[in-house]
Amino acid sequence: MERAIAAWAETDERLLELDxxxxxxxxxxxxxxxxxxxxxALRERLAVLDESLQKSARKFRLAMGDAxxxxxxxxxxxxxxxxxxxxxxxxxLGFRLVRLLKRTEQNFRSIFEQSAIGIIRIDTEGxxxxxxxxxxxxxxxxxxxxxxxxxxxxxxxxxxxxxxxERRAINSGAIDSYTAEHRLVRKDNTLLWARLTASRVWDAPxxxxxxxxxxxxxxxxxxLSTELSYMATHDSLTGLxxxxxxxxxxxxxxxxxxxxxxxxxxxxxLTPPGIRFRTTAVPTSHCWASCVPLISRLSE
Numbered sequence: 001m002e003r004a005i006a007a008w009a010e011t012d013e014r015l016l017e018l019d020x021x022x023x024x025x026x027x028x029x030x031x032x033x034x035x036x037x038x039x040x041a042l043r044e045r046l047a048v049l050d051e052s053l054q055k056s057a058r059k060f061r062l063a064m065g066d067a068x069x070x071x072x073x074x075x076x077x078x079x080x081x082x083x084x085x086x087x088x089x090x091x092x093l094g095f096r097l098v099r100l101l102k103r104t105e106q107n108f109r110s111i112f113e114q115s116a117i118g119i120i121r122i123d124t125e126g127x128x129x130x131x132x133x134x135x136x137x138x139x140x141x142x143x144x145x146x147x148x149x150x151x152x153x154x155x156x157x158x159x160x161x162x163x164x165x166e167r168r169a170i171n172s173g174a175i176d177s178y179t180a181e182h183r184l185v186r187k188d189n190t191l192l193w194a195r196l197t198a199s200r201v202w203d204a205p206x207x208x209x210x211x212x213x214x215x216x217x218x219x220x221x222x223x224l225s226t227e228l229s230y231m232a233t234h235d236s237l238t239g240l241x242x243x244x245x246x247x248x249x250x251x252x253x254x255x256x257x258x259x260x261x262x263x264x265x266x267x268x269x270l271t272p273p274g275i276r277f278r279t280t281a282v283p284t285s286h287c288w289a290s291c292v293p294l295i296s297r298l299s300e
Contacts (some may be wrong), residue, residue, distance in 0.1 A: 004064075011056045018049050068100035118215030122198075124171070126151050129210065138194075138217050151213075156191060167239035170200050170211070181218065193222040 028034045112119055115291050118135035122128055127148045136143060139154065152160065163180035170178060177199040184194045195216040202209050233245035241249070 008238050012052060014049050014052055014056070018046070018053075021046050021049070107189075108126070120151070120213040120215060122151050122211045123215055124209060124211075135215055138186075138192070138215060139184065145187070156185055159183050168199075170198060176200050179224075192217055192219045194218060 021042055028039055112132050115134055118138050119132045120128055121130040127150055128146055131146055153194055159182035162182040166178035169175045179197045181195045185189045195218045197214040199212050200209055201212050233241055235242050
């Protein structure tokens with residue numbers, strides 16, 4: 001490129017001289033009697049300048065050709081380097097992404113295997129695809145006995161209708177997760193109370209969905225809750241319902257009696273556990289009048 005610029009600079013003086021020769025020839029031709037010798041000298045000088053300009057033009061073309069070839073080579077090298085840089089960057093990002101995915105998978109696998117609560121993977125047909133060690137310990141099954149067993153074979157028959165609407169909603173995609181409590185049957189046919197949190201997960205590679213269910217054994221907490229509820233409503237010595245529970249049930253029965261708006265259909269007499277009353281055919285009004293003092297004494 002520098003040679004091309006130098007060749008172009010060399011022509012500046014010659015171009016100025018060429019302009020001067022042209023003006024001189026014009027003035028000479030405008031004279032009434034132009035000098036032939038002067039015109040011949042100007043033509044000779046014009047021929048010399050033309051030859052010199054032709055040489056400078058050839059040098060300029062050669063220099064520009066070399067410059068264009070050098071530029072093409074330089075751009076090719078730069079393009080190749082840029083492509084190599086992009087390829088290396090893509091490889092590095094892919095390598096980091098693969099490492100991140102493997103690390104995430106290892107973390108999930110570690111949580112899945114070492115978790116103290118059960119984790120079950122269930123397909124859309126309700127069959128168990130995979131489960132962790134805690135699930136096998138809670139239910140008492142071996143892995144080949146639980147996979148691919150239908151999940152509902154583990155549920156107590158009386159609890160099949162628990163969370164039915166939630167299951168329909170999560171299958172249709174209306175909700176992403178739900179939590180329910182029901183009984184499960186262990187391998188030894190004993191029952192346990194379980195809290196299950198089911199979540200819908202979309203598997204992008206297989207373009208299908210599955211459900212991840214977290215299983216917690218709440219049998220002990222359910223037993224304690226039942227005992228506390230019983231203790232709150234029953235007398236510890238006699239085992240009969242206490243005054244608060246009696247008043248609660250009495251108010252409930254009386255409320256239903258009032259809402260019926262028919263005096264002939266009275267509520268069924270409330271009888272505490274362990275107490276049997278002899279039934280006698282007496283008029284309804286007499287029975288109600290005689291029961292009121294009894295109810296008052298029992299409430300006291």
